[in-house]
Amino acid sequence: MSSAPHTVNDYKTDLKPVWCPGCGDFGVLNSVYRALADLQREPHETVVVSGIGCSSRLPGYVATYGFNSLHGRALPIATGVKVAAPNLTVLAVGGDGDGIAIGGNHFMHAARRNVDITYLMMDNEIYGLTKGQAAPTTPSGDRTKSTTYGNPEQAVDPCALAISFGSTWVGRGFSGDVKGTTELMKLAILHHGFAFLNLISPCVTWRGDDQFKALRAKLRAVPEGHDRTDRAAALRLTSEDDHLTAGVLFEEQRTTLVEELMEIRGRAGAGLARPTRGEILRSFAPA
Amino acid sequence: MSSAPHTVNDYKTDLKPVWCPGCGDFGVLNSVYRALADLQREPHETVVVSGIGCSSRLPGYVATYGFNSLHGRALPIATGVKVAAPNLTVLAVGGDGDGIAIGGNHFMHAARRNVDITYLMMDNEIYGLTKGQAAPTTPSGDRTKSTTYGNPEQAVDPCALAISFGSTWVGRGFSGDVKGTTELMKLAILHHGFAFLNLISPCVTWRGDDQFKALRAKLRAVPEGHDRTDRAAALRLTSEDDHLTAGVLFEEQRTTLVEELMEIRGRAGAGLARPTRGEILRSFAPA
C-alpha cells in the first residue's frame, strides 16, 4: 500500500470519454473519482466492471483495474471477481438497458445472493449507445427510435426492482448533483452487501437537452423520518406520484455471499487441515 | 368449433407421464384438464408452452397444441404465440428453476408487458429433472445435491416477485388440492392479462415424502377481507411468518400487450387502408 493519500487525479486514466457533450455520465464519473478518493480506495485493489452501453464505457476512464465486458454481463463477472478476491473493492456499473433488459436476471440473482459489491446504474431512460431505442425505463407512450407510435410497455422503477430482488442497500442519485451523488456512492461502497445506486443520468442526445431540467424537477429528497429499514415504506417512497426520490431508500444487514461461502468452508473443513491428495483419492478406493 | 361439450378426457393425450409416483405435478395436470374442460376451451385453440424440467413435461400430456421448449424459454415463445394469434388460449407452464433461475428475466418482462397468458409455475423448491440441486426457491440452509453444506442463498417468493414484476393477476395453489387449484386456474385463465399462478407441487423424490404434509401445513387461505387490488397488502400477505398464502393474492386491470399492439396498428394506419407496395417503396424515392 502506498502511503501518500490518493487525489481525485490518481483515479483518472488518460482516455478521453467518448460521451456526447453534456451527457449525464460525466457527472457520474466525477462522483466515482471523488468517492474513491474520499474513501482512499487503493486503485490497484479496486475493480470496476461494466457491461456494454455508453455508460459502460466508464471503467476505461477510471485508473483502477477495469473490465468493460459484454452487454448485460457485468454482474456475473463482478460476482466472480468478488468471490475470487474478497478483499477487493468491486464496483459494477452500466446502463438501464444493460442492467434491466438483457441483464435483468443477473441483477435479481446478484441482489438475492447479497454479493458484496456496489452496483451503479446510469439510468437515462433510453438505449444511448445504439442511438435511441426504448429501454425498460422509458416512460410508457414515449416515442423513440424503436417506438414510432409510442412505447407500448410499462416502465420499471429500478429502485423498486432492486428492493424486491433483495438488495440490502438501495439509493438514488442525480448525475447533475455531483456532490450529493458522491456521498451516496460512498455510502453504497461502504455498505456491507449488495448496494444498488440508481443514478439519474440524462441522455441529452436521445432524450433531449431538457432532460436535466425535466428530471431534476421530478426529484425530491427522501423525507425526514423515513425508516430506511422498512422495505414497504421504501417501496412506497421510491417513485410515488411520479416523483423520483433521491437519497438512501433502503438498507438492511444480511449475510453476504462471501460470508456464506466462508462459513461453508468452515463447515466443510470443520477446522481441520486441508485434505491431501491422498485423502481425496481415498474416497474412490473400493476398499 | 365442435358443439358437443368437451369432457376432461378430451384433454388427455395417450402419453403416460414420466413423473415419479406421488409427484405433485400429477395434481396440477388434473387441474389443467378440469379447468380447460370447465371453461370449455377448444383444444385446437389452446396452446400449452413449457420450458424444460419435470414439470415442463406437462404439455405432452395435454391434448391441445403444445410445445415443450427449452429450459427457461417458455415465456418468450408463449409471447410470440399470443401476439401472432391473439385468439388462442395460451398457457405457459414450468418449474421454479425454469421460471426463476434461467428464465427469470423473461418472467419479469412478460409480466411487465402484461402478455395475456396464464403462467403456471410448479414450485417444488428444487431442480427435479436434474436430480435434486438447489433452486432459487430452495429454503436457505437446506442440503441438496448441490448444497452439501446447506444452501447459502436466500430463497425467493415467486408470488412476491410476480407482483413486483407487474403481473396483473397473482395467485397460489396447492397441487394436493386439485379442486381448489382448478378454480384458481380458471380464474387465472379468465383473467385478462398476465396471470401468474404459483403451484406448490411437491417433489417427493428430492425433497422427501413428507413434502405434501410439510407444505400443506405451511399453507393458509387468503384471509377474508383481503383487498386483492392492494399491491402492498398482497406483498405483505404472500409469505408472511413463513406461511404460504393460497388463493388470489393480487389482481388489477391494465392494458395487455396485444391491446397495446392493436392500438399501435390503429394509430399507424390511422384508419386507412393497408399501404400498398408502391406506397412503401415511395418512401425510398428521391423525387
Next chain:
Amino acid sequence: MRDLTLAFVGAGGDGAVAAGDIVASACASKGLHIIKTEAYGPQIRGGESSSTVRVSGEPIHAQSDAVDVLVVFSWADFGRFRDEIALADKAIVFHERGDEPPEAIASRTCFGVPFAALAREAGAAGAKNVLATGLVAGALGLPLDAIRSAIARRFAKKAPAVIESNLRIFDRGVLEAASLGPLALEQFTYETGTPKLLMSGNEATALGAIHAGCRFFAGYPITPSTEILQFLGEWLPKLGGSMLQTEDELSAIGATIGASFAGTKAMTATSGPGLSLMAELLGLASIAEIPTVVVNVQRGGPSTGLPTKSEQSDLFQAVYASHGDTPRVVIACSDVEESFHATVDAFNIAEEYQFPVIVLSDQSIAQRRQTVDEVRLQHEVRDRRYPGPEDLQDYQRYRSRPDGVSPMSVPGMAGGIYQTNGLEHDEQGRPSASFQVHEAMNQKRFDKLEAVAERYRLFHRFGAERPEVGVICWGSSVGVLHEALQKMGEEAGRVGVFAPIMLAPLPRHNMQTFIDSCDSILVVELSYSGQFHQYLLSQVDLPRQATSLYSRSGGKPLLASEIVKALQPLLVANRMEVLA
C-alpha cells in the same frame, strides 16, 4: 468522367453527412447509380463524421478505392478517417481556409475555401455543408437542378425561408466554383435515366421481409442491424403486423419461433453477439422444424469487437452455431438489392422446408445506401406446406416423407393438434431416447437439407468462361470482385468468379464444376482466420497446391486494387506454366 467519388468530412455539427445525402438523393433522382457510406468516431453525437458518395452512370458494385473530391471542414476531424479515405492521384481537396492540410495531402490540388465565412455571408452560418455542396457540384458538373430539388425536399418541413436561404447558399457555392479556374479533374458526365430508389441494405432486408409476408418481428437493438427493427416497427403495424422489442436476443428468437409456430411468418435480426446468444434456440427451431428467419448483420469481431465496421467473420457462427447435428440454411447477400432477394428466399425456404434460415449481411451492405431499380424488387413468394384433409386423418406432425418435409399444422387448426419439443421425438412428436428414432429423425432433417440443395442453387458466376484463375468469394466481397475485374481491363478475361449466395447447403455441384474448370483458385474473404476458406475445404474439393487465399481482418473494406494485386502473382504463375 463517368464515375466520381466525393467525400465530406467534419465534426458533428458540420453537416458532412447531410451534404452526402443531398448529393446522393439528387443523383438517384436522375437515374444515376449511387453507393453512399458514412463513418463516425466513437462519440455518439458531436464527434467526427464522414460521408462518401460514389456516383456513376454505369452500374457500380462497391465503394471505390479512392476519393476524387474531398471536402474537409476540419483536419483534426479528418484524422480519425485518415486510414479509411484514400485519395485518387488527381484528387482535388477543398478545406476550410486557414486550416492547412497535413503534408500527405498537400501534394494534391488543394483549395482553401472560407466555408464558414461564405455561409455566414450568404445568411446561414450553419449551412457550410450546403455551400460546399454547391462548390463541388459547380466544379464537377453535377446536376444542379436535381440538387436544388433535393435541398428543397430536405427542408420541406421547415419554413419556406429556410429552403430559400439554403438554396441561396447552394448557389453561392456554385458561383464560387466558377472562380476556381480549370481543374485537372474531368467534369462528370452522365445520361439522365429513370429515377432510382435509394435505400440501405437493412431497409432492403426489411422490405424483403414485408414482401415475403413477414408480419411479426421480434428483436433487440444492436449495431449494425438496428435499422431493420426500426423500419419494421414503423411499417409492420400499418400492415396489420407487429414489432416487439424484447428484453434480449434469446427472447427475440424465442418470440419469433413462437409466432411462427402459431402460423405467422416471423423474423428476427441481430449482429454477431446476438447470433451467439441465439445458438441454443436456433437448435430448437431446427429439431422442432419451425420456420425461423434470422438476419445477422456482421460487424468486426470477435466479441464486441468493432461494432461499426464490417467483416465477414460470422460465417462459422452462422453455419455451425448450436450443439448437436443441427441442420440450417444460410444465405448471404452481396449488395443492397440482394438483401431484398436473400430475405425473400430465406422466408421461402424457411416456410417450405421448416428450417431456421440465417441471412448473412454485413455492415458495409447493411448501412450503405445504394440505388435500386424499383422493378427489380420482385420475387416469388412461397408458403408453408399445411396439412390437407388426408394429412389430418390421424395427423402426425413429423410423418416421414421422401423429402423429409412433413406438412405443418398451426394452432387453431382442428385435427392438427400436436405437442412438440426440443427433445428427440418420433413422427408424432413424442419424446424418445431411442437410437433408432434419433437416427431416423436426423436423417429426416438432413434429407430436407438435401432437398433444399437440389431445389435452390443460388450463386453468382461472372468473369471469364474458362478462367485461368477462379476466384471464390461471398457476400460483400462479390461487389469488390466486380470492381476488380473492371479495373483489370483485358487481364480480366483470364479471371472468373464464383460466389455462392447459399452458403449452407452450398451449391456444391456447380462450385465443383467451376473449380475443376480453373487452373488455380483464389479464395477472397474479409476474415483474419480465413473462415470461408476453411469451410470450403470441408465442403468441396479444392486443389490444395493450386489454391491460395486472400484474407485479412475487417475494419476497412476490401479494395478492388487489393484484389487486383492479389491476382497478379497467380496470373503470372499461370502464364509461366503455359510458357514452360
Next chain:
Amino acid sequence: MRDLTLAFVGAGGDGAVAAGDIVASACASKGLHIIKTEAYGPQIRGGESSSTVRVSGEPIHAQSDAVDVLVVFSWADFGRFRDEIALADKAIVFHERGDEPPEAIASRTCFGVPFAALAREAGAAGAKNVLATGLVAGALGLPLDAIRSAIARRFAKKAPAVIESNLRIFDRGVLEAASLGPLALEQFTYETGTPKLLMSGNEATALGAIHAGCRFFAGYPITPSTEILQFLGEWLPKLGGSMLQTEDELSAIGATIGASFAGTKAMTATSGPGLSLMAELLGLASIAEIPTVVVNVQRGGPSTGLPTKSEQSDLFQAVYASHGDTPRVVIACSDVEESFHATVDAFNIAEEYQFPVIVLSDQSIAQRRQTVDEVRLQHEVRDRRYPGPEDLQDYQRYRSRPDGVSPMSVPGMAGGIYQTNGLEHDEQGRPSASFQVHEAMNQKRFDKLEAVAERYRLFHRFGAERPEVGVICWGSSVGVLHEALQKMGEEAGRVGVFAPIMLAPLPRHNMQTFIDSCDSILVVELSYSGQFHQYLLSQVDLPRQATSLYSRSGGKPLLASEIVKALQPLLVANRMEVLA
C-alpha cells in the same frame, strides 16, 4: 474366461444398480479392470434401470458389445433396454421365475429363479439384488470374499443386523448357484492385483481441476455434467475454494471469467445446451485473453435431444462457437483417466496462453465408472505468466511478444493496473476501431494458437506402424478402436489408429504424417453429419478418393464389432489393390 460382462435390469426398487455397484467395487478392490455403465428410463424415480459391469483381468477400453450374464427382475422393465443390451451367443440369463423371457431371449440358456421368494425366505424381501449377486458370483466364480466386503461396506452405516442379513442373502445366492449344474459359460479367472480406484469421468475431471489448482467453479446443473458441480461443491470448500451455482450458464461462465480475471484458476462445466448459451462469453474470454476452462460433456443433440445418451456432435460448437475470429483451444478425453489429464492440460494451456479452453467429454465417459491406477493421476501443473518488475515498468496488458503471450497482472498487483474489454483494443487495452490495430491483435491472438500447437502435440497413436488402413477418431471412440483391434486378431496388424487429444489446434503435422503413411483412411465418429470428418477436411489433407467415413447418430454407444465390420471392405479393397 478373463473378460466378463454382467447386466442387471429391473424397476426402481429392484436394486439393479446397487448390484452392479457391489460387483464393480469388489472387483476393483482385487485390482481387476472395470467399466460400469447405467441406463435409466425417462422416469426420475421408480422407473426402469439397468447396470452393466464389465470385469477383466486385462486393461479394457470400452463397454463390451455383448452381455455374458444377464439378470432380469422383470421383463417389462427390460423392454426399454432391448435395443441397448445385446446378448453374447453363450450368454446365460437369470430371471424371476414365472416371468417368462421374450422369444428373442428364450433361445439363450435361461434360468427362472424365484429371486423375491428366496430373498424373503432369507430374511429381506427387498434384497433380491443381493441374492442375484450371490447367484452370479457363485455361478461365474467372482471373488466372493471381496463381494462380501463390498456388501459390508455398502451397509456400513446401517445396523449390524442389516449387514448380516444381506450377507446371509448373498450366501443364499451363492448356494443357489451350486444347484444350477455345469454352465456352457466358462468360469471367470483372474489374478489379484493392487486395488484400483473406481471413478466416473466427471469425477476424474473434477479431480483434474483440483489437481491443476482450480479453486473456483461456477456452474448450472445439466445432465450429464452435473456431477462435476456436485463434486466440486463438496470438495472445493475443503480446499479453501468455492463452488457457485449460478442462475444460468451465461452467469456461470461470466463468474468463471471474473474469478480468473481476479487471479483464481476457475472453471465451469456444462453440456451442449449450456455450451450454446456460453458462445458469446467464450468470445469475450478469447479477445480479453482470460484463462477460462469450460468442460462440455456431450449428450445426444440437437437441442435438448437425448439428454442421457452419448454422442460426439458438439464438436462444431466447441471448435466454432462465437461470432468473429475467435481462437480457442479444444481438448478431448477418451476415457475416465484421460478426463483427469485433459483437464489439467486445459488449465495449463488456459493459464499459460490466456485462452478459453474447452474440454470435450461425453456422457459415456463422464457417467461410466472405470478403474484407474492411483499412481497415474499425476500431471505437471503450469501457472499463469505474471508480469515481472520490468513488465510493470509502463505495464501494457497486451504488449506484443514473439509468441503473442503478454504477462497478465491481476487486481491487487500494484503497477499492473489496466482496463480491459471485449472491444478490439490496443496493446494497452484501450478500445480501438482501427483496422491496423485489429489486424495486429488478431495476429497476436492467433500467434498464441500457433505457439500452443508447437508446444502441445497431444494425440493417441496405436495399432500397426505402417498401416494399410489408418483410422482417425477422437474422444470416446478411441476406446472402441482399441477393442476393435483386439477383436480383429491378426488382421489388426494392418490397421493403425491416430486420435488427436487436442482438437484445436490439431496436431496437424503428426496427423498428416500418419495420413500420408496409410493406404486408405477411415474416419470414425458418433455424429450423424460427420462433424469430425468435415473438420478434418478443413484442417489436413485427406486423400479424397481413399478416405471413408463411419459415422452415425448417438443414443447407442459405438460397438467394436461395428468398427470391425466397417473396416472389412477397406481391408479387402486394399488387398485387391495389392493383388491387382
